[in-house]
Amino acid sequence: MEMKCVMVIDANLPTGLIANTAAVLALTLGKEIEGIIGPNVVDGSGQKHRGITTTPIPILKGDAVTIKELREKVCSDEFSNLLVVDFSNAAQTTKNYEEYTEKIASCTANDLEYLGIALYGDKKKVNKLTGSMGLLR
Template sequence: MTQDLRLAIVVNPDLPLGLIANTAGAIAIGLGARLPALAARQLTDRHDRTIDISSNQPVPVLQADAAAIRALLLKALAQPDEGPGERAVVPFPAFARSLHAYAEYEAAFPGRDLGEEAIDGLGLAGPAKWVKSLTGSLRLLR
């Protein structure tokens, strides 16, 4: 699957720098957990020091405002999946920042409507054609 795999993380550039970094980091963990083929490897140097790799694919960090990210999320979720493990859709809803434990987020999530929530960031991974169709018009975060 990694031959045709493409990744993208989209964040709201209006967030403070620390929140941008936190959002991108949290999304990256979600992408890696959903698709372990992205990074579940180790490499060893000539002195026998072994590391865990960060990613075996480029990870562009793109920018869009919260409304555009929400629309992108809804569009990605509306498209039919092409099979198990083929795609990852990892949003970072803004309301998650006000919760201090994952259990709180898990409990609150079913009562929320992603179509009405501000979305600070979104991670996508899957077939290159699918990811490009969703993110091709977005600019890199600078």
Template sequence: MTQQMNEEKAARPSTKVVVVLREDLEAPLAANAGAVLGLALGGRLENSVAADGKDAGGGVHAGLNPHPVPMLAASGRALRTLKAEADGRGVTVVGFNEVARRSRDYVSYLDALARTGPEEVEYVGLALYGRRADVNKITRRLPLLR
């Protein structure tokens, strides 16, 4: 390996974040699902935001999540399988489902979810965070969201 390749590999975090959205979502719903998942996952992670930065003029820019976040696509059935596999590997997984998407507020969501059987939960998307090798194993065959 070249020195540059070694440096690039060393600079990569040992953990990975991936968002997987249901492939049939319209753009506004996909954008909303991605935002909801990102906020929910970020709230669960320590040090999920890097230091603020400054531009050449001294303007301050709020720190961002230091992980690249690929946006992938999967069928509803595949999302259920991905969730189970992530749970089995100890990967942190946040699911956004149709019960939540259709609820007007969080209390209504929790009430409706309590009446929904696990086999009836239809995922809109998942956010995964864990060891790079585990997240790659779970998501490597998925295409990028289009």
């Protein structure tokens, strides 16, 4: 099975929040997906460069409604084997991880506004969910 990874980020966010959302999603993907980060490499001068992603990660544009709908779809049985990483307003409105976990625990799915979501898994399933979305530019 061919694998694919994408991020969908709210294009209406300010540039700084878009960058922050992508960074947070990427860090979690790097933690969760075995082998997504390649080994360190050495350039022709003998200097070491840390490994980077071995998988292309297109960043697609969405909005808060589209991302929330996408999050709901990936919770269905059809897409249950996809890895889903989401980033919500709960993270943006807290100062530390303890506050974040408390805030998430007090929210329902309807309370959360998603800034971005990352999907990883079977290419056909990821394409079915995101194939019509344009690149965030």
